[in-house]
Amino acid sequence: MSASSEVTRSRIVRLPDGVDLHARPAGALIRGAAKFESSITLAAGNRTADAKSILQVLALGATGGSELTVSTAGPDASDALEAIAGLLEHLA
Numbered sequence: 603m604s605a606s607s608e609v610t611r612s613r614i615v616r617l618p619d620g621v622d623l624h625a626r627p628a629g630a631l632i633r634g635a636a637k638f639e640s641s642i643t644l645a646a647g648n649r650t651a652d653a654k655s656i657l658q659v660l661a662l663g664a665t666g667g668s669e670l671t672v673s674t675a676g677p678d679a680s681d682a683l684e685a686i687a688g689l690l691e692h693l694a
Contacts, residue, residue, distance in 0.1 A: 612673040623664040627693045640676025
């Protein structure tokens with residue numbers, strides 16, 4: 603399947619109140635994203651990040667209660683979307 607024919611999936615998730623996307627939660631996110639072949643992108647406001655890059659995820663500056671758009675594209679995009687969205691919604 604060529605990159606141009608890949609389906610992109612996306613979903614809006616809300617970080618739990620009181621949970622900022624700092625080093626520990628971002629590390630859990632990176633480890634989860636690394637399990638998938640698909641590309642995974644996070645967007646918060648006007649910033650975007652590769653969910654497999656700790657520096658980019660930290661640069662989002664996402665704080666508790668903020669909404670993130672999770673987008674995936676690739677051979678396991680559906681599974682990646684569900685896993686990452688679930689991880690973000692249940693960070694503690």
